[in-house]
Amino acid sequence: MTSVNIQQIRKTIARNKLSDQVFSYVGLASMLIGIGTLLVLLVDLFFDGLPRLLNLFQFLTSYPSSDPLEAGILAAWVGSIIVILVTALAAIPLGIAAGIYLEEYAAKNWFTDVIEINVANLAGVPSIIYGLLGLGLFVYGLQLDRSVLSAGLTLALLVLPIIIVATREAIRAIPGSIREAAYACGASKWQTVWDHVLPYSFSTILTGIIIALARAFGETAPLLVVGAVAFIAFLPTGLFDPYTVLPIQMFNWTDRPQEAFQVAAAAAGFVLVFMTLAMNGVAIYIRYRLRKNINGRTNKYIQPITLES
Secondary structure, eight states: OOHHHHHHHHHHHHHHHHHHHHHHHHHHHHHHHHHHHHHHHHHHHHHHTHHHHTTHHHHHSOOOOSSTTTOOOHHHHHHHHHHHHHHHHHHHHHHHHHHHIIIIISOOSHHHHHHHHHHHHHTTSOHHHHHHHHIIIIIIISOOOSSHHHHHHHHHHHHHHHHHHHHHHHHHTSOHHHHHHHHHTTOOHHHHIIIIIHHHHHHHHHHHHHHHHHHHHTOOHHHHHTTOOSOOOSOOOSTTSOOOOHHHHHHHHHTSSOHHHHHHHHHHHHHHHHHHHHHHHHHHHHHHHHHHHHHHHHHHTOOOOOOOO
16 A cells, blocks of 8 residues: 555545534534523523412412412413323324334335325424314314313324334334344244334333423414313313313413513413423433343343353
C-alpha cells in the first residue's frame, strides 16, 4: 500500500470522525431544544396558575363552578383517568395481538402488504376524523350514547395504529437466532412467541404504548365530537355516564372572559402535564424493571467457560 493511499484513508477516517461529531452535536442541540421548550412551558404554566396551585388540594377536590375562585377539576381529572383506562384496556391487548399476528403469523402477500400500508397511514390521520368515526359508530351505531365508553373506544381507535406499528417494529428487532434456538428445543410457534419473542420485545413495545397513551391523554377534538361535557358537577360512576376530561375543562375556562378562569386554566394545564409525565414515569420504571429481569434471567443461564489443561 502506497503512502498516497494511506493518506487518503487517514483523510477519510478524519472526515468520518468529524461528521460523527457534528451529528452528535446536532442531536444534543435538538434534545436540549425539546427539553428546554418543555421546561419553559411548565414554568410558564406554573407561574400563571400559581394562585390556584397554592391551594392545590382544594383545586383537585372541587367541582367546576360559576365562581372562578371556587372552581376545581375533580370531575375532569377523574374523568381523564377513567377514559384512559378504558382506552388502555381496549387498545393495548388488541394492538399487541394484531402486531404479533402481522409479524409472526400472517402470510407475506399483497393482502398483508395492503393491511400494513393502511395501518401505517392510519397512524397519521387527524384526530378529528376518529372523533367523527366514534360518533357514527359508537354513539349512533351501537347506541352507546355520549358516555365514558364511547370516549374510551374512540381514543382506542386513535392510538391502535401506533401500538400496532410499535409492536411490529419491536418484534422485528428480535434476532432470528432466538426463534431458531427455541424451535431446536422443540418449542411450538406460540411457545416461541410467548416465552421468548414477546418478553424480549415488550420493553420496546411499552415505549410505543407510552407514546400512544400520552397522545390520547391530551386529546380534545375527538372527545368534543363524541360528546364530552364542558361543565359537569358529579363523578361518573359507570361506563355509560356523562363525563368530562381535563383538556375539555381547560378549553371551557379559556373561553371565559374573567381573568380568574384563565388562571384556573393555566393551573389545570400544569396538572395535565404533570399527570402525563407521572404516567410516563411509571411506564418507564416498569420498562426498566422488565429489562432488568430479562437480563438477570439471561445471565442466570450463562455459565462461565473455563479451560482445563
